[in-house]
Amino acid sequence: MTEPHSYLSPEELQAWRLSLQEANRNNIFCYCRRCHREWVASDQVACLCGSKDVEYIACWQFPDG
Numbered sequence: 001m002t003e004p005h006s007y008l009s010p011e012e013l014q015a016w017r018l019s020l021q022e023a024n025r026n027n028i029f030c031y032c033r034r035c036h037r038e039w040v041a042s043d044q045v046a047c048l049c050g051s052k053d054v055e056y057i058a059c060w061q062f063p064d065g
């Protein structure tokens with residue numbers, strides 16, 4: 001058995017993980033529990049209505065389809 005990324009050096013592996021984290025950071029699905037607004041942001045920000053009761057879901061957590 002061959003691990004898919006076993007040929008990468010530790011530095012390359014870390015860069016690969018950082019690029020994944022970067023993608024996740026720029027794709028956060030936000031849902032305001034107060035005004036039910038939905039939007040996608042690059043950071044965990046408060047809603048425009050001023051509420052901080054916002055649910056944050058990284059887009060990669062959504063199942064396909």
Ligand SMILES: [Zn+2]
Nearest residue numbers: 032035047049
């Ligand atoms: Zn809101």
